[in-house]
Amino acid sequence: MPAFSLDPPQSAWCAELRALAAERLRPLAEKGEPGHVNRALVTELGELGLLERLFTSGAVDLCLMRESLAYACTEAETALALQGLGAHPVHAHGTPAQRERWLPRVADGTAIAAFALSEPAAGSDAAALELRAEAGASDPVAEPDGGARWRLTGEKCWISNAPEADFYTVFARTTPGAGARGVTAFLVPADRPGLTGTGLDMLSPHPIGALSFDAVPVTADDVLGEVDRGFRVAMGTLNLFRPSVGAFAVGMAQAALDATLAHTAQREAFGGKLKDLQSVAHQVAEMALRTEAARLMVYAAATAYDEGAADVPKRAAMAKLLATETAQYVVDQAVQLHGARALCRGHLLEHLYREVRAPRIYEGASEVQRGIIAKELYATREAAQ
Structure with missing residues (x-):
């Protein structure tokens, strides 16, 4: 695989995205209410044409968008990413009717999407999910038009954009005891009877909630992909979005690094500038080294996805793991080098310090990524023997 580097048009586009994020998106983000969907911000992302690119561009472009937006406005980055995560299964596996109804509204920012996989007892072990798609004693009940009908019963938890999304990509168990092979993906509009939700008060400022399904009706028309093949829908979506979570992390790390460069270059301490202290200079060099290494791994993974490797x-998994762990380290060191001012509410680093923690958990915790990496390594070894 060739080494990754930005060509001039990509570099110019990233600079434009950073400027748009700072000038047009950040003011809208600042007007939003923490813990709630900022529909004005999502609409602006749609008017800028960024949401439509979720469905017309590859993984590299997705990473470029997420890194660039994260550098200047993490709220805008997250709003864009959540639209993509919730709607990608519809784009990749939806029926023509599903796509026609929802994707244009996602692209213009008038419909909020959500990806509902995690449950109170099934977070990292997603194949253990227990939300039931029940059809009575045995097979799905036939509808008059020949379609199948189920009722969803159970709970989802830690769902971004819940409970304010307009539709959810929901993963439910259609075959008990079958593990990952018995899960089906459904497109569930938020106004279905029996579907309720509550917001959760989380460290991260973006909306996260829990959903309750009390015999929520779904039919064959709501299935995304094939019955009992929904885990493939979930993993295919995560394989696309995991490198871009890394890009989000790299954007935050770069913002923290640049803030640290500016601060240490002008801060007077011990008779000189902070940057003149060898311990500080070496720490900044380490922050830069790790950020660039993470960036290269993120774009190598994105390029591999686009090339069908x-x-x-x-x-x-490697990209998400390295980038999110790196961002945690870089932001933490940036706070240390800034001192108490970085802990003041409203400071860039105080904001990043709250934002940077969650990506090490969602879309597969760091421990899960290590498990995936090891599994793939051993599978490759066995296939070569």
Whole structure:
């Protein structure tokens, strides 16, 4: 695989995205209410044409968008990413009717999407999910038009954009005891009877909630992909979005690094500038080294995805793992070098310090990524023997 580097048009586009994020998106983000969907911000993302690119561009472009937006406005980055995560299964596996109804509204920012996989007892072990798609004693009940009908019963938890989304990509168990092979993906509009939700008060400022399904009706027309093949829908979506979570992390790390460069270059301490202290200079160099290494791994994984490489799951896991752990380290060191001012509410680093923690958990915790990497390595070894 060739080494990744930005060509001039890509570099110019990233600079434009950073400027748009700072000038047009950040003011809208600042007017939003923490813990709630900022529909004005999502609409602006649609008017700028960024949401439509979720469905017309590849993984590299997705990473470029997420890194660039994260650098200047993490709220805008997250709003864009959540639209993509919730709607990608519809784009990739939806019926023509599903796509026609929802994707234009996602692209223009008038419909909010959500990806509902995690449950109170099934977070990292997503194959253990317990939300039931029940059809009575045995097979799904036939509808008059020949379609199948189920009722969803159970709970989802830690769902971004819940409970304010307009539709959810929901993963439910259609075959008990079958593990990952018995899960089906459904497109569930938020106004279905029996579907309720509550917001959760989380460290991260974006909306996260829990959903309750009390015999929520779904039919064959709501299935995304094939019955009992929904886990493939989930993992395919995560293989695309995991490298871009890494890009989000790299954008935050770069913002923290640049803030640290500016601060240490002008801050007077011990008779000189902070940057003149060898311990500080070496720390800044380490922050830069790790950020660039993470960036290269993120774009290598994204390039592999766009080229249809066989080792995408391993590369995606590596990219998310390295980038999110790196961002945590860089932001933490940036806070240390800034001192108490970085802990003041409203400071860039105080904001990043709250934002940077969650990506090490969602879309597969760091421990899960290590498990995926090891599994893929051993599978490759066995296949070669």
